[in-house]
Amino acid sequence: MIPGEKRKGEEKREEPHHLAAWALGGGQVRYSVPEEAKAGTVVGRLAQDLGLEAGEPEARRLRLVAQGRRASVEVSGASGALVVSSRLDREELCGKSAPCALRLEVLVERPLRVFHVELEVTDINDNAPLFPVNEEAFTVAEMSLPGSRFPLEGASDADVGANAQLSYTLSPSEHFRLDHQGNNDQSTSLALVLTKSLDRETMAEHRLVLTASDGGRPSLTGTMELVISVLDANDNAPQFNQSVYKVKALEGSELGTLLISLSARDLDEGINSDVIYLFSKRVAAKVKEIFTIDENKGEIRLQGKLDYEEMDSYEITIEARDKGSPPLSGHCKVLVEVLDVNDNAPEVWVTSLSVPVPEDAAVGTVVALLSVSDRDSGANGRVRCAVWPAAPFGLVATFAGSYSLVLREALDRERVSEYEVEVRAEDGGAPALRASRGVRVPVSDVNDNAPAFAQAVYTVLARENNAAGAELARLWARDPDEAGNGRVSYSVAEGVGGGAVAGGGWRAASSYVSVDAESGRLWALQPLDYEEVQVLQFEVRAVDAGEPPLCGNATVQLCVVDENDNAPALLPAAGGGPGGGAVVAKIRAVDADSGYNAWLRYELWEPRGKGPFRVGLYSGEVSTARALEEADGPRQRLVIVVRDHGEPARSATATLSVSLVEGAEAALGGAAAAAAAATNVWLVVAICAVSSLFLLAVVLYGASRWAPRAAVLSGPGPATLVCASEVGSWSYSQRQSRSLCVAEGAGKSDLMGVLPGLPAPLSTT
Template identity: 85%
Template sequence: VLVLQAAWALAGGQVRYSVPEEAKAGTVVGRLAQDVGLEAGEAEALRLVAQGRRASVEVSGASGALLVSSRLDREELCGKSAPCALRLEVLLERPLRVFHVELEVTDINDNAPVFRVSEEALNIAESSLPGSRFPLEGATDADIGVNAQLSYTLSPSEHFSLDHQGNNDQSASLGLILTKSLDRETMPVHRLVLTASDGGRPSLTGTMELLISLLISVLDANDNAPQFNQSVYKVKVLEGSELGTLLVTLSATDPDEGINSDIIDMKYEIDTVVPPSASDLFSIDENSGDIKLKGTLDFEAVNLYDINIKATDKGTPSLSGHCKVVLEVLDVNDNAPEVWVTSLSVPVAEDASVGTVVALLSVSDRDSGANGRVRCWVWPASPFGLEATFSGSYSLVLREALDRERVSEYEVEVRAEDGGAPALRARRGLRVPVSDVNDNAPAFAQAVYTVLARENNA
């Protein structure tokens, strides 16, 4: 199998590769042993250590090449995060050496846009005026970047057109615009097809059928759906906020008269939540429009929610208006650093040279920003120290000469502290025995011995 991508860079034992998701097992990602400058025969001793995520790659003992070993699905590994980088460490034991590998899994357009439902029914009053806008729920695409940039088209219609406001982000708003007056007697039902296309090459599409039923206006009256004062509400809230926290109060109005516009009796409800698994996290007061928290928010799990809201009046027939609440979850320092020992090369010979690598460690913090920035140190500092070799990776190295006859074993503690306020801390203890070498010649207790002996003493 051909090599997909040569190393981007090699500096200080760090090498970077790129491979597209869904590459077949056995695909050669890079000539690792060659790229890090190993001698012939050393490749067989390479050992791969993955940090955090399933690696899905392996090192060939025969050639020292980095190979795809199992399915690489960028969406499964990283979700919407970009870039999707797997951090790997490749070790050689005795003497302990580490090579850091960053493997970027690039996106391919393997996910088509998906609508939540295959058919959406809209009830529109026959007397609705041209220019009226009726909100629609858009599609989602699991890919990222241009592969997830969605555009929409509507099947030909002389009565309706499509309105797509905003960029292709969480605040974009999709709606159906009435362009020509309706006549229920001529056409009581309109069937339209809404198509979402992504920006991949080739483009993938998803469709949803719109079933539009026209309602007869009786007496006056209910020919105006409730209108929210904003089509999109943006709200920010700290993760871990208490249950019952008020997130936002929504308000809709209706230009009709009487019961058709009775704001007091207007009913608010949550239509959909994205992701769907978060449906139980939020509640809305159907009378006041207050949206409150009824579950626990975790920034590290999901940091952005789309809550689609519907307001329904009491007219006959009732009409509904829609808006979207984009809820951003803010990080708080609720995760302490974590320290792992990746490799430990003990015992250490007492004649080991200064700079010898004794252990490899990985440090991480699930928080973001300052809350996730970690500083590390060794206690007690002598005779060992820490050297940062890569982001989140450290080597425990010898800073001073050892003497087993003076100290035969060290208890070392690696301590980590994040940048939150207050800071959270972690520690990991290591036992480092010192092995003896023949560095001491035999020694007499004194340089000269004087012995008295009688002559002729048998």
């Protein structure tokens, strides 16, 4: 677009000093700026052309990335305009290449976006034509005929286009004129033509000024002085059969390779027709390093390495000189075209990298920007790219030689925390050359995993009367997230769970236990009393430190194990009548403990020896051991000790006074004895029934004694509150007692055999 024109949908606007023009199309922004523009010159309103308003934060975050060459332009942070930052010299940037286009990439961060800008640096006529030398001297035979041509080395102009189109003029001369011809090869033929025969005796030397003018506006000129010496004799110069020879050679060809054999003809005879071949003295030293010419045969061979990427063509001026006196010369040009071979592997650069990538990043997120190039040309320089491994990332071509590394699949840091991605490039040569670039992509954590306990239900055994602050168990929940997202704190869920207490009622678990927030250590707030509560059920909650936090729960069933902390308590004894082996009384006692701690036995402490009475070891029934005698006296005092089976055992003492009665009641005493005997039989049966439970209780007791802290039991299946004591539950039942008539109809309580207690499941609601 020409400066001053308007884009579709916009009003006409003027560019500063008419130095820049812009256009939008093909997915990129293009500008042009003349070389040598002053620093600060506005090339274009980049932010506005990209749809960004100047002054917005997004416009101020524009960042320029040049591909390969120094850009010499920058983005103004205040206005978002593209301005010249340093001297722009088209000849330095592109040489004779036209057009001279710089590829730029403009990045906008958060979110990351890339725009492509092409900046064309246009030529101005800032280079005057330049001849190889200021003065060129040559000789012309006196016998030269009019029309004879003498090749001249033309001038060169570093500019391009019309600014480099040269025209030549010669200072006035009656003997010489200038012949300047061009051809389709864009090479020129410049020669001095003799128009009138020379007379050395009249003028032995001619001095002419050759002027070269370029096509710029205004035009610039360069001059060279021609010094022509007129000689006699050898009046025929060697002549090549063509003025320009074209040769093609593969880059990397072996040293010594023959490129061309030149031949020039000289019409003179004798020594004046002997020709030698030389590089023109105007040939650059670099050309002489790569090529050599055989002086006698005219063979041009390689003596240096051809590199297409360094120079794709050479122009060599060859002189054929005879051996006359003075010698005469003919000239030709050899144009060597260097053919490209696939000797350059692709190159891959990471121009921008946005890591780490959050594990919850959306598919399509741009992770990195890549630039790929190959110095070769044609198919040898066409590059294909791929990423390995193929998942979870992929490549998207954004512009010629530019790619975006994007996310193709969802990430999971807990599965893979870091990826080593390799971007592989392959050119189209035969054989193809390859290159690769590794990109490390770490994955950052997000809080997507809740803490999880190893078990849904924990069963904990704790002995009663444990000290306040005693450790009961340690709970642990796993959270695979990292840092704060995986840092877990523990607590007892408020208002959830508890236990039934003796005498009815309900108490919250938080009044009995607490859990350490960091370690998950479950400890007692107060001593536990089996006689108060046997089972506590509550929830422990594990919460991580993520944002938002996630939590997990586990149910804890705390079973209190009974200790022998209650001595037997005596109840009023029942009386009976005398008789042989008759039950005269029954000692009744209860123990608040359970299991073996509440299993009572009775011993007759006084009188010692062979007294008239005995006491049942487990029944507490006092009966006659023999027939009563007058020597025994009318009243007996018995001391009976009641002990439990705890460790250590606890006891209580009962004193019983027995008064003798007359024989009418003896029969009743015999009936009572028979009933007592039947009761003892059933007692033995009950004891045998729980013997297996006794063995199980011993094992559990030993485990609890050797464990460093209360055991945590668990197993598969639904959670059921089943808490057994170490030795089963043996106790005297008062609520289910029944009376037996003894002697005068006195009552007694039965000894009840009870299997280990199975408390009803506690509600968790």
